[in-house]
Amino acid sequence: MLKNLLADLPTSLSEELMEDLVCADGVRIERIVSTGQCSAPDDWYDQDENEWVLLLAGAARLEIEWEGGQRRMVDLQSGDHCYLPAHRRHRVEWTNSEEVTVWLAVWWMPAGR
């Protein structure tokens, strides 16, 4: 079990590293480590679960599609967070390849599902 989310960080990865921290009663909390990985240009996440992300280290850029279809880039620095309700389409436009980016992600289902 990972004791410290900023410890034992890999410096280079072939793909994102995802580790469960807690998975209980419908909530999953994960650490995600990126070292430059991002989504393909037309690859959008469209999830059944709500997601809340917090950037713990590094830097990233999300592209988010808002109600009405408007798309906007959101830059995240350490300490920045973002709530993505279920089916709020989004993709990872960029993560820094020069440093390790550490995300905290919380997932849970919308009520009534």
Place this chain on the structure above:
Amino acid sequence: MLKNLLADLPTSLSEELMEDLVCADGVRIERIVSTGQCSAPDDWYDQDENEWVLLLAGAARLEIEWEGGQRRMVDLQSGDHCYLPAHRRHRVEWTNSEEVTVWLAVWWMPAGR
């Protein structure tokens, strides 16, 4: 809405500062800022909700009562996290009064409640 969890930190508080970041579909995510606050010696939290905490800055010590009644102190530094299932009795033994301590806390109900 708080954009960055490490920004706009108060330096001294008469009591802990708690701010909701997300509250949706049975999950509540909060930032808690402490500047030396702690629990009274015999003051234990005994919550109906599951709680997961992550220390984002500063330093703290929790006292946790494990199954069987055994009590243990757990020191938390920045990046350390701790899962407290519902009714896992605990108290905040200490937070650093020399620097600001920032907690992330996630609360949710056990299944079937």
